[in-house]
Amino acid sequence: MKLIKNLALTAFAIVTLASCGTSKMISTSAANVDKIPLKISPIKESDLKRWSHLDLMKDTIPGMSVDKAYAELLKNKKGVKVIVGIVDSGVDIDHEDLKSVIWTNSKEVAGNGIDDDKNGYIDDIHGWNFLGNSGNENLEMTRIVKKGDTSLQFxxxxxxxxxxxxxxxxxxxxxxxxxxxxxxxxxxxxxxxxxxxxxxxxxxxxxxxxxxxxxxxxxxxxxxxxxxxxxxxxxxxxxxxxxxxxLNLEFDGRKVVGDNPEDINDKVYGNNIVYGPNKEDALHGTHVAGIIAQVRNNNLGGDGIANNAIIMAVRAVPNGDEYDKDIALGIRYAVDNGAKVINGSFGKSYSPHKQWVYDAIKYAASKDVLIVHAAGNDGHDIDLPENKNYPNDSDDNKTEFANNFITVGALNTTYGSGLVANFSNFGSFNVDVFSPGMKIYATVPNNKYKYEQGTSMASPNVAGVATLIRSYYPTLTAAQVKQILMDSGTPVTSTVILGEKEEKRPFTNASKSGKMVNAYNALLMAEKMATKK
The missing domain is CATH 1.20.58 (Methane Monooxygenase Hydroxylase; Chain G, domain 1)
Incomplete structure (x- = not known):
């Protein structure tokens, strides 16, 4: 299901619910970050629109030091283009702030009705739409109940x-x-x-x-x-x-697609209209794409994290829960067509064909592709067996079966006990890192911009930093990029409030790394690691 902002209303209230040299120093360390004075005053509107780019030490805002990285580490450097697969609800490829960074399949001739590159998808010029003309869908639990197979353990x-x-x-x-x-x-x-x-x-x-x-x-x-x-x-x-x-047991959203979602070998379905039958319904994917790649410093909307990102649209997430088959094939499509980073801002509690997705994740690992995934917006500890969030990279909460999959929780705009967004899932094993996910400003369809929030927004912030690393240090592997993102992050040892139960625990125990992703630190570490190769 799309991890969009989670609105919860009462009758009287609404709550909305996204080293290059010896002179360069690590941006933040545990010794000084916990001494930063809390910023009590609200963030200025001009800062809020790009707060994830700001620096904690300078601005007392828990951003990722992106601006600092561009000013001090990337100035006068030229990186390589990196294809980023956006497996989501679709992308408005005509958006004024995205159209210049949309991937084009050079092996395909547009509009000739022929599968020129023989990849199984006809006229897939800018990606593929695995949902065809479908938009609304059941939750996975609804599909399970509808089948009525009581022999299933779940x-x-x-x-x-x-x-x-x-x-x-x-x-x-x-x-x-x-x-x-x-x-x-x-x-x-x-x-x-x-x-x-x-x-x-x-x-x-x-x-x-x-x-x-x-x-x-x-x-x-x-x-x-x-x-x-x-x-x-x-x-x-x-x-x-x-x-x-x-939740409607009588509704069938898949019929219009025309495939058998229970058969992973039934692959010829969907179409090349990557924003779907209604462009407005591609809001989620367009917003995610914008966080990563909307053009920097062009006086339009916000700024993207990665200046060399090329967006490949893979529509596989409906208004409801995604099918395991679509996600598995969507990952494989992105990998086979050159993506080096894939963002997955989706997730669900049940995954009947999870092995298909696991196999796709392993396939991506074999092709050196990093997958960045949202932790989910339930405010749960997803280390607990009753709070499963799929897809993941472990089936037993003990060992990871792939080293190319990183799961991201969401940060709030203010440093302190409320650092973690109250909707964000967490877990000292199943969540790897945290990044900005509250009130993130980015592109939405038809040349518009909007604030959205959720781990859906935190994930592309990290995917953007990963893209920067892969752009400026292309010799580093997906596994190394994951390691850098986790090891170089900003450590916070103070206690934070987590989830719907308002659990208090040290931030170090809210994720496996105990850190917030930091672009400046990550690029410093990437430089060191790349020079050792």
Whole structure:
């Protein structure tokens, strides 16, 4: 399922839910990072739009020191182009801030209806769409329940999870309907759809319904700000999509694709329209692509992490849970067509054909391709067996079967006990590193830009740094890049609050590395490692 921002509403509140020389010094160390004064004042809008590029020591913002890396380490250097596979919901390849960095398959002749490069995909000029004209889908647990195979060891667990989610979302529907009714009441009274909190506060009435609606909308706007209508619409869509598609046992989103999702050898399906049947539905993948590669310093939107990234679009993630088959084939497609980094901002709790994906990850490892994956947005410790998040690189929580797969948790915008975003999964074994994932500004379809948040946004931040390493130090292997990302990160020994249960533990125990990815440190380490080869 797409790891988009997770909106959780009550009737009265909304919470939104992304060394080159002896003179160069490591940007941060455990000895000094824990002494950094907390930044109490809000981040300026100009900084917020690119906070993941900032430096913790200089700006007291837990960014990745990207700007510092460009200014001090990459100035006057020229790297090689690196193809980055975006396995996601699709990418708007026509976006003004992305179209110059979109991969083109030079072995294919556009529009001739022939598989010129004989890779099995006709006219795959900018990537491939494994979902064809499909958009909405069931969750994996819904598909398991729908099949009704009680002999499966995970059927009982899936059924219990399904029943709980169905009940929760039915309650959420009542909630969202209540809020929209309050919104309409206030809107009708003020005779305008977009109104301010001052206008709501000024309402004086003895009408009980209007007064209740006033109180509700004052709280909503107080939490979300002036863009409350957009936030409410996003939340409503999320709830209604869950009931109409994700949890609907009668809905079949796969039929239009025309393949057998249970047969990994049935590979001839989908099409070359990499943003899908509705470009707006490629928002998630377009945002992810932008975090990595939107053009730097062009006065459009935000800045990408990697100036030499080339984006290959692989559409395999619907509005619902992805199929193991699509992910496995999507990874293989990206690998076979030259990607050296693959970003996977998706995940789910059940994976009936996980071995197909495991085999694809191992295939990527054999071809020296790094896979960067989002840890998930449930606020869970995914080391616990009841909190599985697929895909992963270990089936027993003891050993990793591949050295090219790195899992990323999300950081908040402020340094301190709230450093880890409250929605982010964590785990001292199954999460490798953390990076910025709250309020990340990047491209969305039709030449627009937007803040999004989630581990979906943290993952491409790391993929961007990985791309920088592979661009400027191309002799380093995928395994070495993973090692660098983990070993060179900024260490934090202070205690942080984690997840939905607000567990307190040292940041060092929130992931395997106990560190925040840092581009400056990573490039210093890459230089040292490359010169030793």
């Amino acid at each position: 059927y009982k667990e899936a059924k219990a999870d399904y029943d709980k989610q169905l009940e929760d979302n039915q309650g959420s529907k009542q909630q969202v309907d209540f809020i929209f009714k309050a919104n309409k009441t206030v809107s009708d009274y003020l005779k305008k759809e977009n109104y301010t909190i001052e206008e709501v506060t000024a309402i004086t009435t003895t009408d009980a319904t209007l007064n209740q609606s006033k109180q509700v909308m004052m709280s909503i706007i107080g939490q979300t700000g002036p863009d409350f209508n957009s936030e409410l619409k996003d939340y409503k869509n999320q709830v209604y999509d869950m009931l109409n598609y994700n």
